[in-house]
Amino acid sequence: MLKKAVLLLSSLFLSSSLQAHTLWLVPSHYVLSKPNSWIAVDASAANMTFVPDKGISLNALKLYSPDGSSKAIKDVYQGKRKSMADVQLAGDGSYRLELANPPRFMTLYELNGERKRLMADKQQRAAQLPAGATNVETVKSRSRSFAYITVNAPTDTVLTLQGEGLEISSSTHPADVVAQEALQFVFNINGKPQQHVKGVLSYAGELYRNAAERIEFITDSDGVFRFVPEQAGRYLIEASYSADIASAQADKVRESITYSFEVALP
Structure with missing residues (x-):
């Protein structure tokens, strides 16, 4: 059973909007002691954690090395239920696996009482919108899924915020997360802590529990979500943020992120 965070937790009941398929990455190992080891990575879009x-496309899957460099992962396979990748970790340090698709622009509008859409930003939509279109709004959306793996000594380079979109930071290194010890996550938008980010925390084994035992949360004024994992295992955070913006390309931005991590035995 997860302990509630000391936060703005409204309810533990899952809203319908959060029951849609969630995309996640799960490495076979989060901590390794042998350099040049291989890990297997599972990825899926699923209702249960x-x-x-x-199965999903892994064409955009990248590995960020301890020195900050990145490379595309080529050993991938997309199956019906899940996708898989084989990844080799060359040396000591912390790595980041990330599946990040480029931003997408979608324009929504009404025509003759029907809601319609087209894939175009504000600059492109002018030439594509039909005559008589009303309630026009363009949304910029982006999603990212990631996980950290550490070989021997933890390092911090891959934990550095990129300063773009929705990102998660923490004062606890991912390789040092232990059951029954408090965790604090900061959710950032464009490099700055952001309040009112909505999310759900879940953990492995839902298939074998009568209750999912998920926790809904909303970040506080410092962009923070806190909780204490009471048991070891694999956990998942899924979070999203949307806001009106004034840009040449969009009227609204929607960001989503999923982060899988491991909690070790105390």
């Missing part, structure tokens, strides 16, 4: 449902 870490229970695969739909």
